[in-house]
Amino acid sequence: MTAGYPFSAVVGHDDLRLALLLNAVHPVIGGVLVRGEKGTAKSTVVRGLAALLPPVEVVAGCRFSCDPAAPDPACPDLPHEPVGTVRPARLVELPVGATEDRLVGSLDLERALTEGVRAYQPGLLAAAHRGVLYVDEVNLLHDHLVDLLLDAAAMGRAHVEREGVSVSHAASFLLVGTMNPEEGELRPQLLDRFGLTVEVAASRDVDSRTEVIRRRLAYEADAEGFAARWAETDAELAVRIVTARAALPSVRLPDHELRRIAALCASFGVDGMRADLVVARAAVAHAAWRGREAVEEKDVEVAARLALPHRRRRDPFDEPGLDEEQLRQALRDAAESAEPPDDDPDGPGDGASTPDGAPDGTDAPRGGSDTPPQQPATAPDPAFRARLLAVDGVGEGAPGRRSRARAGFGRTLRATQSRGHGVHLVGTLTAAAPHQPARGRAGAGIVLRRDDIRHAVREGRESNLVLFAVDASGSMAARRRMSAVSGAVVSLLLDAYQRRDKVGLVTFRGTSADLVLPPTSSVEAAVTRLRRLGTGGRTPLASGLLRAHRTLTVERLRDPRRRPLLVVVTDGRATVPLRHDPVEDAMRVAGFLAEDGVASVVVDCERGPMRLGLAARLAVALGGACVRLDELSSDVVTGVVRAARGAA
Structure with missing residues (x-):
């Protein structure tokens, strides 16, 4: 297997690499959204990060990667064997064309009906547990699927509901989405669900571009040798991630820095409290990454630069981004608010609280010769x-919210034996019922054949x-x-x-x-x-x-x-x-x-x-x-x- 491109060998993209590393230290930050034009090494950097993550110890044979030291009490694979094994952290990629069943998993209804067992086939969320879930072109993924994966990322669990049967399993992962804004934006409410965001672009500096070409050609000529030259640097980063993770619980977030964060987010007029919490968590992770015992102003500034740009959009057509001078001015203004009020009976305070226990709150067209100056x-x-x-009519186009369409989700219209989306339970039972005497049914079960399976015809909306x-x-x-x-x-x-x-x-x-x-x-x-x-x-x-x-x-x-x-x-x-x-x-x-x-x-x-x-x-x-x-x-x-x- 060809060695992957080393994380440390990527030229530039300092903010992107830092955002990924902070999430590796503290996954509760909420993941990273990487925005940038095509050909800017977005995917290369993300894949390189997975190789830096420490290996995970899992219960042998558990399809949901339970930790032997703290297994999921609701794991569908219970009871577990009392044996643990170590494997590398996984990088799981979610394709744009994935279905809901592929993402969250699906139930084997045929076994459930014939054998009376709750047979569940895990999806990509289960495979990504305790690893990295990478979604390329996340802006092209249907909103319904984006909601599902963001909910799982926020709660650390995935839930599957099929025909009255419910399955839940742990799904804690580092979420990374990449997108090209030229192909369409994410909805603002979905943007807000990503913890950090980074804009990447190809460097216009000749020396930097030259180095990118030089390293890429060297990698293509001898991937193993190139990776070996960067192995020591990557190993140092991997050790630093482990060290920062261990130090994270002891990093203090002083009250005056907490007030600075609140004042900073208030000055930018962001909606809700998610931004405050993300900035606080990212600041704590940055302090741990730097080996500091307490959060300082520098940590807050770095966290704000990564957490606030995509939350400032007041209108869907506003350009996301954060002006550096505006950020510096906001930090200066926040410095005054960072000081506690004069009548604070407890004084300036320097508590050791962390945010993790708090609730989440072209040019114009040309004219002809007879056209006057436009x-x-x-x-x-x-x-x-x-x-x-x-x-008018019913289409079969890409999922959206405009015209009627036959779709994989939405209102169920009828059952069919041929084309459809998912199993229509009532239709399946209705088709099987007349044949039970001939099939020698005995007891409370039902004898099901593959020809009995009926699929649901659903109507949703298309774009x-x-x-x-x-x-x-x-x-x-x-x-x-x-x-x-x-x-x-x-x-x-x-x-x-x-x-x-x-x-x-x-x-x-x-x-x-x-x-x-x-x-x-x-x-x-x-x-x-x-x-x-x-x-x-x-x-x-x-x-x-x-x-x-x-x-x-x-x-x-x-x-x-x-x-x-x-x-x-x-x-x-x-x-x-x-x-x-x-x-x-x-x-x-x-x-x-x-x-x-x-x-x-x-x-x-x-x-x-x-x-x-x-x-x-x-x-x-x-x-x-x-x-x-x-x-x-x-x-x-x-x-x-x-x-x-x-x-x-």
């Missing part, structure tokens, strides 16, 4: 809660590809109108963010249309491009629709199961022909989209007492719905727009 878009109106625009085609021409460029249009599109983008959609952005003005944002899961990128949007010039509506049609055709080849939803934001006026007549050209292209079964919604931006109704005519040609701009915030039942003629 005007920057005005600030958009405030975002509002947009009405639901959904694709869609929402492609916005935004009219940025002169007829839309009035300051008040464009502000309202931009605010509406931001609201729709926020809705797409919450429903886990992919989004794309086409704009048209002057004589051309541009795909300013190819379909992506990064809704934040769409908001950024929209805010840069220039306006003015004529209206090439047909070109905008044709660009949208070409984009959706390509995306259908890339991801055939993800159904598209085209949102055309326009007043319907067309002044630039594609071939002959501007309006008829636009209607003809709309017919192409309708023939392809593309679900469409036209947002009618026409205002004033004299309305031409061109947007409504366009919606008819598209075979979709027309919604006035001021109707987008409707919360009534009719807010669900059946935008396509898709079959179930």
Whole structure:
């Protein structure tokens, strides 16, 4: 087996390595989320950490890695053999396409029904117990699975509920997630569940990049020899982890540093108390890592730099991060609050308490030769809660929260003998019941055959590809109108963010249309491009629709199961022909989209007492719905727009 790339041989990424080491010392911190562009050695560093962790002693034959000195009293593998064995700490990787059964485990219902035993097949959470659980591209993992693994990481236990049978087992692990923000962000409530976060990027320093290449080529030429050259340094880190773990319980967290932490978190306006606790735990771990007996200001500063950036986002489209000067100023301000009040009867206090016993609380589109100098878009109106625009019918796309879909979770509709998700218990028993006399049933059991098994057909929600085609021409460029249009599109983008959609952005003005944002899961990128949007010039509506049609055709080849939803934001006026007549050209292209079964919604931006109704005519040609701009915030039942003629 080829030796892994040594942890110590990684060039740079000091914050990342420190965050991982602190969690190795004190796993209760809550794991690490690593954000960064592709090709920045995120996975390499995480895999290197696993080799530094001390080996674990486990009960021989226990599938749940129970500690012989303190076995789990609820372990499904009880009773245990009184024999212990030592094995290396595991690195378990959770693939993006994993199912809930693969993550938490599943029950063997056939054995449960025929033999009357609670047969349980452990999942990845059990395999990761007392090791590292690594989730690459955690932002692409379905929220339901992210919730499950974060709950297990927080409670140290995994729970499996299947058909009225409950199984619970210990699941304590160091959780590490990596992600590329260009592929979409994690929801803020999920971000907050990770203890620490680190931003990584490739160095722009020539010397550093040269060293990265040199070391990587040396590793590829002789992996074993390269690893041997770094073995001593890695061994020193491994010993230091063990030493810090042993010292952790004796590290004091003085009251004035505890007050500093509380003041610091309050100054950044973070929600809840989780941030305070994470900073406190990370500060204690950092003090233990440095070999100190008590937490100092330096420990608090390091912990805050790692624990607060992802908790400062007040809006889903805010950029995560922490300005160093802001942090230093906050630390200076917190220094005053660190001192106890004058009337404190106990004085300054220097308690030895630790936090662990406390409860957890692109550029704008180009114009044609007839386009006047573009005007920057005005600030958009405030975002509002947009009405639901959904694709009609039932799909089978990626999990999300927009349109109906056949899924592996959600409401159970019926039992089937062929395709389905999980075992339908009632359907299985119903299928087996008529055959019991012929099978010689005796006693209270039931004789089950494989042909009796019925699967559950479930209906959940899928995400869609929402492609916005935004009219940025002169007829839309009035300051008040464009502000309202931009605010509406931001609201729709926020809705797409919450429903886990992919989004794309086409704009048209002057004589051309541009795909300013190819379909992506990064809704934040769409908001950024929209805010840069220039306006003015004529209206090439047909070109905008044709660009949208070409984009959706390509995306259908890339991801055939993800159904598209085209949102055309326009007043319907067309002044630039594609071939002959501007309006008829636009209607003809709309017919192409309708023939392809593309679900469409036209947002009618026409205002004033004299309305031409061109947007409504366009919606008819598209075979979709027309919604006035001021109707987008409707919360009534009719807010669900059946935008396509898709079959179930």
